[in-house]
Amino acid sequence: MIEINNFSFRYRESSEPTVRDINLQIPQGCFCGITGAAGSGKSTLTYAMNGIVPHWYPGDFYGQVKVCGMDTCDVALTDISRVVGSVCQDVESQIINNIVEDEMLYGLENFGFPQSEMERRVDQALADMGIADLRQRTVDSLSGGQLQKLAIASVLALEPQVLVLDEPTAELDPASSRTVFELLARYAREHGTTVVVVEQKIALLSEFSDLLVVCEAGAIRFAGPPREVLQHADELLAIGVNCPRSTTLMNSLARAGVYAGGTCCKVDEALGVLEALLGVVA
Amino acid sequence: MIEFRDVHVSYDAATPVLRGVNLRIEQGEFVAFVGTNGAGKSTTMRLINGLLKPDAGQVTIDGVPTGELATSQLARRVGFLFQNPDNQICCSTVGEELLFGLRALGVDEAEAHKRVARIVARFGFDANADPFLLNRGTRQLLALASIVVLGVPVIVLDEPTTGLDYRECTQVMDLIAQLHADGTTVVMVCHDMEIVADYAHRVVVMHEGRVIDDGPTFDVLRNPATLAQASLLPSQIVQLSLELAARHAELAGSPVAAANDLDQMVHACLAQLGGADG
Numbered sequence: 194m195i196e197i198n199n200f201s202f203r204y205r206e207s208s209e210p211t212v213r214d215i216n217l218q219i220p221q222g223c224f225c226g227i228t229g230a231a232g233s234g235k236s237t238l239t240y241a242m243n244g245i246v247p248h249w250y251p252g253d254f255y256g257q258v259k260v261c262g263m264d265t266c267d268v269a270l271t272d273i274s275r276v277v278g279s280v281c282q283d284v285e286s287q288i289i290n291n292i293v294e295d296e297m298l299y300g301l302e303n304f305g306f307p308q309s310e311m312e313r314r315v316d317q318a319l320a321d322m323g324i325a326d327l328r329q330r331t332v333d334s335l336s337g338g339q340l341q342k343l344a345i346a347s348v349l350a351l352e353p354q355v356l357v358l359d360e361p362t363a364e365l366d367p368a369s370s371r372t373v374f375e376l377l378a379r380y381a382r383e384h385g386t387t388v389v390v391v392e393q394k395i396a397l398l399s400e401f402s403d404l405l406v407v408c409e410a411g412a413i414r415f416a417g418p419p420r421e422v423l424q425h426a427d428e429l430l431a432i433g434v435n436c437p438r439s440t441t442l443m444n445s446l447a448r449a450g451v452y453a454g455g456t457c458c459k460v461d462e463a464l465g466v467l468e469a470l471l472g473v474v475a
Numbered sequence: 476m477i478e479f480r481d482v483h484v485s486y487d488a489a490t491p492v493l494r495g496v497n498l499r500i501e502q503g504e505f506v507a508f509v510g511t512n513g514a515g516k517s518t519t520m521r522l523i524n525g526l527l528k529p530d531a532g533q534v535t536i537d538g539v540p541t542g543e544l545a546t547s548q549l550a551r552r553v554g555f556l557f558q559n560p561d562n563q564i565c566c567s568t569v570g571e572e573l574l575f576g577l578r579a580l581g582v583d584e585a586e587a588h589k590r591v592a593r594i595v596a597r598f599g600f601d602a603n604a605d606p607f608l609l610n611r612g613t614r615q616l617l618a619l620a621s622i623v624v625l626g627v628p629v630i631v632l633d634e635p636t637t638g639l640d641y642r643e644c645t646q647v648m649d650l651i652a653q654l655h656a657d658g659t660t661v662v663m664v665c666h667d668m669e670i671v672a673d674y675a676h677r678v679v680v681m682h683e684g685r686v687i688d689d690g691p692t693f694d695v696l697r698n699p700a701t702l703a704q705a706s707l708l709p710s711q712i713v714q715l716s717l718e719l720a721a722r723h724a725e726l727a728g729s730p731v732a733a734a735n736d737l738d739q740m741v742h743a744c745l746a747q748l749g750g751a752d753g
Contacts, residue, residue: 230640231610282638334486337558337634338512363637364558366511366666368706393640396711433642438669438711438737445741451748460714467715470748471731473723 195219195242195355195387200256202237202246211237212411215256219404221354222385224378226398226419229408230433235391236282236359238408241265242389243357244273261354275304278353282360282391284344293335293343294328300351318350321376323369337364345373349380355387356380362394370394374401396437399423399458407434419458426456439463446470476501477523477629477662482532484518492518494684495532502628505652505661507675507692509668510705514681516664517558520631523662525549536629551580554622558634560614561607569609569617570595570602576625594624598650612643619647623654630654632663636670648674672696672710672736680705693735712740 197217203210212234219225227235240246247254248270258265261276281287290296297319301311319325322342327335335343341364348356356377362370374397380386381403392398398405399419407415407422409432415422423429426436426444436444439460446452452470457463468474477500484493493515500506508516521527522534525541534541536552544552557563566572573594577587595602598620606617615635622630635651636644644667652674655661665671671678671692678695680688688701695701696709697717708714712734720732730743 231612231643334490336513336517342512360638364512364634364666366509366706367668367708369512370666371708393638393644395641433640435641439715442712442715442737442740442744445737446744446748449741449745451745460711460718463711464715464718467719467731467744468723470744471719471723471726473719473726 194221194259194261195389196257196259197238197241198257198259200241200258201253202241202255203253204250205252207252210253210411212241212408215241215413217406217413217416219387219389221387222381223403224381224388224401225390225404225406226402227389227391227406227408228393228395228398228434229414233408233432234411235408237411238406239279239357239359239389239391242355243277243279244268244270245279248273276353277355277357278348278351280344280348280356280358280361282363284340284364287344288332288340288347291332293324293330293332296332296343297328297347297350300347304351314350314352318346321349322346323372338366338369341365342369342373349376352384353386355389357389359391360393361390362392362397370397377401395435396439396459399437399440407432420456423456423458476535476537477660478533478535478538479519479522480533480535482522482529482534484515484522484527484530492684493522493529496681496684496686498679498686498689500660500662502660503655503658505655505674505676506663506679507671507677508662508664508679508681509666509671509707510681514705515684516681517633519681520555520633520662520664523629523631524553524555526555547580550576550625550627552627552629554625554627554630556615556619556622556630556632556635558637560611560618563618563621564606564614567605568602569600569604569606572606572617573602573621573624576621580625590624590626594620612639612646615639615643615647616650619650628658629660629662632661632665634664634666636665636667644670668696668708668710668713672713680707697735710736712737716740 197215200215201210201213229235241258244265288296290299297315322345324342345361362373377388378401381388402419405419405422406413423436423440440457443457443463479496479498482493482496485491510516528542564572566575573591574587635647651661675692678692679686680701682705687704688695696713716732716734719726726732734740734743
């Protein structure tokens with residue numbers, strides 16, 4: 194559970210707050226997607242959840258951020274990192290070992306897990322990310338997408354209660370991106386992991402998020418189930434957030450008066466509606 | 476013209492990355508390379524600008540093997556945009572960054588300043604700004620501008636829209652489309668199938684170090700065998716029209732089962748349903 198109350202933050206070197214008056218409740222086991230234009234405050238919001246703000250980046254912190262019952266200002270970054278696993282936007286800044294297996298073991302060793310448990314977790318996380326074959330490879334021989342999978346796998350191995358991922362699929366191909374979202378949704382569903390993902394890939398966010406948050410100029414402009422948020426297609430476009438094409442298609446048909454149903458969030462939904470409209474339901 | 480003849484590359488003996496790539500890209504084409512991570516796309520791009528040399532086979536630019544061209548000669552023919560602009564930007568002002576490549580190529584200083592002034596105006600940059608204080612999208616535009624200013628006939632782009640928001644992405648891609656319309660050959664790696672569908676004229680699909688399909692964009696993106704083999708997900712509208720065609724024989728040959736983009740699909744649906752177009 195993440196509770197953010199009246200949170201504002203101004204980085205020490207900035208004259209203005211980067212995020213302002215944020216109020217957000219993310220229940221345990223929720224898959225929360227965060228999107229918005231560049232500079233809208235998405236990353237700073239995630240820094241508040243994993244404690245990087247205020248513990249790493251100093252500045253003026255107003256309000257309260259509680260993660261799994263801990264007030265992030267009252268505990269050390271180490272305490273937060275035991276319950277929150279983070280994947281940075283720039284994965285190269287996160288990976289410090291030269292062999293994939295060593296990188297996987299690094300966090301587990303630091304937290305003092307027994308060796309048999311480490312083995313199980315490394316096997317599981319590498320298999321989940323589909324990179325078991327890379328285990329003995331050197332990190333510098335990996336492609337950008339493979340590095341990103343490694344960064345996610347090394348955090349999954351820690352089995353944290355909360356996962357915070359900043360653009361975790363930016364360098365992944367479409368099939369791998371989908372696999373990552375399916376996997377994160379499974380962790381949320383089966384393990385009760387609270388998943389927070391910052392992404393530009395609105396189609397994946399719309400399909401997988403329970404809660405979709407749209408930031409604009411350091412504030413939350415929309416927050417709710419994707420179906421509710423995507424109803425504001427024109428306002429979203431005005432702030433630099435495009436809807437999935439299947440949503441835009443059905444909105445166009447609604448405007449033309451041939452469709453009167455609700456907002457479609459996924460291709461499958463749009464397909465079902467089109468079949469019904471075209472009279473070709475099996 | 477760029478040509479690959481039976482090109483093989485491996486980073487170490489145990490991991491071949493390219494296994495016999497053959498292809499030919501003519502002047503003025505707009506080609507997108509797609510495929511899963513590790514399929515060999517970025518390696519292929521690095522062969523075009525000579526950052527890598529093939530272990531076997533040959534890559535030629537205008538008939539000359541890249542191995543016989545000095546870096547400066549290749550740089551006059553091919554501009555390369557890295558995935559991360561921070562791997563490319565090295566100067567302390569936007570103006571200096573734009574001058575950097577021209578100076579390296581020995582362009583006369585007065586001519587270089589004239590070209591930079593034109594590019595600064597075209598992109599709307601502040602020439603005195605510190606590149607590292609610009610946001611990610613603007614840094615990507617600057618990296619692109621530093622290639623455009625060289626006036627090279629071929630630009631190679633490795634995931635030009637990664638990390639950009641929708642507006643930045645549209646701005647970068649519209650600019651690339653304009654360069655193509657002006658005669659520049661564009662070769663890009665791109666994972667975003669909406670962008671590939673919107674901008675590329677030809678698609679090359681790579682899988683496990685080989686080219687498994689190559690042709691006009693929608694011939695490739697509507698080929699079920701290619702999509703399955705390379706684990707590709709086409710753009711949402713193509714997904715919809717392919718599903719409608721596959722599931723309902725009565726729609727075979729109809730415009731809704733053949734639509735490739737949003738406008739085509741809206742018009743096709745309205746024509747079939749009798750709604751008000753537009």
